[in-house]
Amino acid sequence: MTPDIPLLEARSLSLRYGTREVLSDFSCTIDQGELLGISGPNGCGKTTLLKALLGIHRPASGKILRHTLAKNPGYVPQHAPIDKNFPLTASEYLAIHCQSRIPWIGGIPRKLRHGICGKLDCLGISHLANRQLGALSGGELQRVRIAAALLDEPKLLMLDEPSSHLDSAATGSLKQLLLHLHKEHSLTLLVVSHDTAFLKGLTTRCIDLRAIAEICSPSPSWETSASPLTTSAL
């Protein structure tokens, strides 16, 4: 892994949520190999920022530059209540996330099985493969969602409030998992959370959106970087 290659760079971003401006003139970068945290109270624009970085929220102004390695980042959205009766197993949940255009109608195509099996094994949840999503605990479901986000082998994984709705044991386990993915699989992570206790000890750097000030280590000097970043379609 080559350190300090900026995977994502936000330049002078201004973001609106409806008619309200939630962030103005915000700049930051995410370097390859770092575990960046973004914290702040509810409503300060954390999720909006994450969606803008993902390309699903249009900034009011500013630029987002993406390295080719960050073209298809993995994304684990904020916990949304899942219909407990939705007839979908964990392995099927992973299958519907795959970007591959292999046609299928029910049974998981053979070409996808290997990848799904590998991801479930990697996250230690292969025993959940045939369990219905609604029957999983909060911690198990979060692991399945992370496995789904990693299915296409992204170099960058973005998580929005990953510890919400989890008890302390599941939160600790999730923290260990994220650290494992970061260290052992060289994954760059961006974790958005209002829970500073969760981010503490997890992230290598943290940006507090309330203060727009970095509260951990300082940012590397990405402003002068000449890495092959491309401007996202804004």
Added chain:
Amino acid sequence: MRHALISGLLLGPTCALLGIFVNLRGMSFFSDALAHSAITGVALGFMIDAWTGWTLDPTIYVLIFSCILALTMGWLSQRTPLSRDTITAFTFTGSVALGVILISLLGKSRMLEGLLFGSIYSNGPADIARQAVLATIVFLFFLTQLRPLTLATLDPELARARGMRPALLHYGFSLLVAATVAVGLKMLGALLLSALIVMPAAAARLASHSLRGLILGACLIGLIAPPIGISASAALNLPTGPSIVLVHVAALALCQMIRWLGLRFTIANNLH
């Protein structure tokens, strides 16, 4: 009888397949509304024919009207703060009211029974050809769009983040439901058609944990229920449409019993 059986075999699984996502997306009332609104499509068709001197098949008018209505409902649900249920309710009642008034103005009130209950035995080769084309389109749609449609149903925001277009998928799916309603109206009529769409998936959902189980179960019920209903109605001299619906009700009851007995199954995907 042969044509009726072929129609049942074509439309049953097609409706069942669509019914899976009608069910999962909470659109049962939507398909019911489209089926009932077909009355207005037929009435408008008569008026257009009377004005222009054309003699087009009423299915074409129903198809156009149902598609416009489906798109309008989709557009309203995205552009107004009204819930999908509320939009469906006023579109449903409004269009049925308009259809009944138009039909009574045209002096064709006796047609209403046929529109409401259908007549599967009047299906001709042209109807069967239309049903075959529809079945092919629906199958191809599911073959290519099953994954995005499932993800968009479960989590639209995540689907957007994965580069999918949930709104476009919703419109495409709604148009397929509208086309199915238009093509299937002759078989079961407005009152009973939505049963063919909603019931197989509802029954299979009671007895399955997995999407694979749901698809196989719904298609199986959709495949066997119409022929059983048609055969039973012929043997016992009963109305055909209601007989088909009652077979679906029996399948639903059977699946509920399976659930009560704790025999819910997952047709597991073998990953190795």
